[in-house]
Amino acid sequence: xxxxxxxxxxxxxxxxxxxxxxxxxxKTSALVESSHQTTYFWRSIPGGxxxxxxxxxxxxxxxxxxxxxxxxxVAVLRDTLGxxxxxxxxxxxxxxxxxxxxxxxQRLLSAVPFFYWQIGISGAARSEKKLSPLxxxxxxxxxxxxxxxxxxxxxxxxDPMATPIRATSRAYRANTIDDExxxxxxxxxxxxxxxxxxxxxxxxxxxxxxxIARLELxxxxxxxxxxxxxxxxxxxESRFEEExxxxxxxxxxxxxxxxxxxxxxxxxxxxxxEEYVVLWFPAAGPRPPDGxxxxxVWKILKIKNPWSDDRLKDWRGSVxxxxxxxxxxxxxxxxxxxxxxxxxxxxxxxxxxxxxxLLLIDFRHKLHVRWHELAQRSINExxxxxxxxxxxxxxxxxxxxxxxxxxxxxxxxxxxxxxxxDCYSQFRVKLALDHQLDPTLRKEIQAHVDSLxxxxxxxxxxxxxxxxxxxxAELEGEARSGELAKALDKERRSELAAFGATTASLVEQxxxxxxxxxxxxxxxxxxxxxxxxxxxxxxxxxxxxFLESLANAGTAPEIAHNAEAVQSAITQLSGLxxxxxxxxxxxxxxxxxxxxxDLSHDAxxxxxxAVAVNEINREGVVRAGTSxxxxxxxxxxxxxxFGDLERMQ
Numbered sequence: 001x002x003x004x005x006x007x008x009x010x011x012x013x014x015x016x017x018x019x020x021x022x023x024x025x026x027k028t029s030a031l032v033e034s035s036h037q038t039t040y041f042w043r044s045i046p047g048g049x050x051x052x053x054x055x056x057x058x059x060x061x062x063x064x065x066x067x068x069x070x071x072x073x074v075a076v077l078r079d080t081l082g083x084x085x086x087x088x089x090x091x092x093x094x095x096x097x098x099x100x101x102x103x104x105x106q107r108l109l110s111a112v113p114f115f116y117w118q119i120g121i122s123g124a125a126r127s128e129k130k131l132s133p134l135x136x137x138x139x140x141x142x143x144x145x146x147x148x149x150x151x152x153x154x155x156x157x158x159d160p161m162a163t164p165i166r167a168t169s170r171a172y173r174a175n176t177i178d179d180e181x182x183x184x185x186x187x188x189x190x191x192x193x194x195x196x197x198x199x200x201x202x203x204x205x206x207x208x209x210x211x212i213a214r215l216e217l218x219x220x221x222x223x224x225x226x227x228x229x230x231x232x233x234x235x236x237e238s239r240f241e242e243e244x245x246x247x248x249x250x251x252x253x254x255x256x257x258x259x260x261x262x263x264x265x266x267x268x269x270x271x272x273x274e275e276y277v278v279l280w281f282p283a284a285g286p287r288p289p290d291g292x293x294x295x296x297v298w299k300i301l302k303i304k305n306p307w308s309d310d311r312l313k314d315w316r317g318s319v320x321x322x323x324x325x326x327x328x329x330x331x332x333x334x335x336x337x338x339x340x341x342x343x344x345x346x347x348x349x350x351x352x353x354x355x356x357x358l359l360l361i362d363f364r365h366k367l368h369v370r371w372h373e374l375a376q377r378s379i380n381e382x383x384x385x386x387x388x389x390x391x392x393x394x395x396x397x398x399x400x401x402x403x404x405x406x407x408x409x410x411x412x413x414x415x416x417x418x419x420x421x422d423c424y425s426q427f428r429v430k431l432a433l434d435h436q437l438d439p440t441l442r443k444e445i446q447a448h449v450d451s452l453x454x455x456x457x458x459x460x461x462x463x464x465x466x467x468x469x470x471x472x473a474e475l476e477g478e479a480r481s482g483e484l485a486k487a488l489d490k491e492r493r494s495e496l497a498a499f500g501a502t503t504a505s506l507v508e509q510x511x512x513x514x515x516x517x518x519x520x521x522x523x524x525x526x527x528x529x530x531x532x533x534x535x536x537x538x539x540x541x542x543x544x545x546f547l548e549s550l551a552n553a554g555t556a557p558e559i560a561h562n563a564e565a566v567q568s569a570i571t572q573l574s575g576l577x578x579x580x581x582x583x584x585x586x587x588x589x590x591x592x593x594x595x596x597x598d599l600s601h602d603a604x605x606x607x608x609x610a611v612a613v614n615e616i617n618r619e620g621v622v623r624a625g626t627s628x629x630x631x632x633x634x635x636x637x638x639x640x641x642f643g644d645l646e647r648m649q
Contacts, residue, residue, distance in 0.1 A: 154173055
């Protein structure tokens, strides 16, 4: 809680520094907040009788003739075990409903080096025999080990082979990774617009933060090993970090527009108006004052000086008329100002890039951004695929390349290819969902966005929206037919087998799973009492997570939270652990309770911790067949408790 308040205070202080744009940002924030409530909503369907499938819809975002269809975007399976107790809920699968496996032609062309065109931009969406989730929230390490095994196969087998094999395998691998990242960011972009509520049907704030964090961590090498507690915290903090980045880029771009005489306007698209900005060139506006070099500003904007561009004097492209106020600032399209000006669109920027505003569209040069992407991709394919430069034997090359990227990024260049791909993914799906932009402007923007696609595995957003409705119908069919219930039962038995296991054991089981190509999975046996036992285990984890968060805060638990709630959690944990046989979990519970006892200044709460430790210790001694001991001081209690646990093992 303290970290959350501190981050919020820092954010609002940083926004307060930019007083000139505060009023505009407050207006757009209000518009965005009201738009989220009407544009995106959750819908729930039963999933196997003891679970539910929550689907995020976009209202009236269809691509039909009326554009009034509700489009399903992301579905999440929440395992409730058939009861209404939120302590036993667990998130499992996340489906990106617009994602379809690439066809054979796309896969073959994605393995061709230097092939940078899309072939899946047309054609009807097709149904699939079985829906594959984008991510399993309960087993994030599985995807991690799958990636590691693919990398090892590339380095050990394909790289030492002839150039055609190495170049082909690396091209296919790079396109596959980019396609997965594009769809991961697409799912994150949808979920960040989802309404948050503790009421049904909806994901709770904690659940939504967990899903977003897991999708983000899926992009990182070791992200699958992050615990749920830390993942939830990262998902919460990422929201503030992204808002800080957008606020900084907003002000930087606005200042650049003021200095160069261009007009700055937030681009309202798909319920958002703080993520993208369009810069306009006033056809009859005054030139910026001479005497000051604006070369650094044009370098930040990544476009050529329009005031010295002869093509704009006889511009044959689209020209738009907009209203301005008495100060010369643009007004929303729905408002009328003191006068009307003719504007030529220059560029569209994303404010989500970490270092500087990212140029997405240059209206005067359609291939400007595309050629930048092609140049970086071609260099990577030449060095790694054709020449065969290795990270191990030619490490000095990559050190030099990273140093160059660092220096270039410090001078305002967008050198992070993955971050650029994330911004592109966000923009393309929001443009596909939007029906509020000026039709002429939207068509012109769409033409430029289509030219940015360089991955043969990528499909057109309109086709993905069509596929989303088909896949949602298939998901409903799997829920009714019992296919989803069968998969859910396997996940539950895997969870029972993994409960209380050490990290090393979990990694070992996951390694065996992938070493056997998925044929082996460690699961508990099918028994009638599995659901009741699993409910007990999940309640234990819920109380442990709550008490550990209090202990990690470092403050007295009765100050950080309601004392009665803390006492109730301690009592419940002590009683629930009587049905748990895991020595590792008992060790963890005793350690947490002793830490809380040392932090607390409340006599009753300290006594509750002492009683719970003795109960857990006594139960462990009874299971081990030894006589119980009496716990005196914290050090003595820790030694006795841990000693008993060692004898139990």
